[in-house]
Amino acid sequence: MKEINRLLKEVCDELNEIGLDYLVVGGSAIEAKGYEIGTEDIDFVITPKGFDEIDDKLEKSSRFRMIDKIKTMIETKFFFENAWRTVEFLDPGYFSGERSPDEFIDYVKRYRSNKEKVGYIADPEVVFFMRLMVTDWEIYVQKIMRDIKAGLSIDLFEDVIRISENLGVRGKIEPRVEKTKEIIDAQMM
């Protein structure tokens, strides 16, 4: 098993142990689907309730160390194979558009993820969608390009549009999708 997937499994085991509900997102979700994109970090979306309780829950674990808690993200370190590795927990409210954060998580769990042994792993189109939802979405264009070079289909953008439609943010996401596709086309010519 690849290191990133071993790390993911150990983090998820620990989260289950301390009772924190989560959804695997970001590059590690794509790696977990078998695409080699070379990510080193692990990212989760957790419920608003989990976001409020995370300090207490992580305190129960000797392998987690809280680093920073900002409005939209909690950065932690997880002890893995003699080193501290970055694990981040994201606030779903940042990505849920017109829906509530809980509805966003429920939607992804039901329709846009697979339940694996380690837990729910978001599909790649969710990862793309989340990258295009942030204010500085341009920063993530190259990550999307990297993932497409690793074998993900450009047709995933159609699913990104569907997700945005469902969450009521199509008007915001569609131009970003178009620009991203144009940039990718220009690089791959």
Place this chain on the structure above:
Amino acid sequence: MKLTSELQKSQRYENVPEVFIEISRSPNRPKKKFNLKVNNEKEAKKASKAGVPILWIDHSYTKILRYPMKIPETIIVPKEYRDVVRTDLNLNTFEAETPFNGSIIPRLEDVVVFMLTLDPLAARAMMDRNELDHDYLQKRIYQENLEEEAVDVHLQDYLSLPYEEFDAQFDKERLLKIINRNKVEEVLP
């Protein structure tokens, strides 16, 4: 004697897009002559669709290349086109036609080439922070005669450049210190 360039309507265009401004119609010359008026991205797209080699660069590319900074909205055309373009934007030219591929979206390497003329430090940072096509970039730097600007910011760390011919403007340690002041803040890993 003065070499001037001019735009003339090709047969296939029945209607001339509004970005072309008729400048003269000599009785002895059956073809109309035009200037190109481009003051925004939309007009650049129209010109490109009408067959004009033109690229559009704005600050979004500095985010995509992970060195966020404000830059003027810029159009780039082949140097032969300089005299026919009327614009309030920053107008830049390229010596080679290589980067013009029928779209206003530049290759990321060509954004770095442009940045070498605008802010070489930013160009260096972009090299450090992205996986770019070094062969293409090297070829382009020679095409645009930007070897000295490239050596100024030690791009010979990545590319084969005639660094012994020039004195680098920046001490490397100082250079990297300045670059590291502008870090990318990511919400997502």
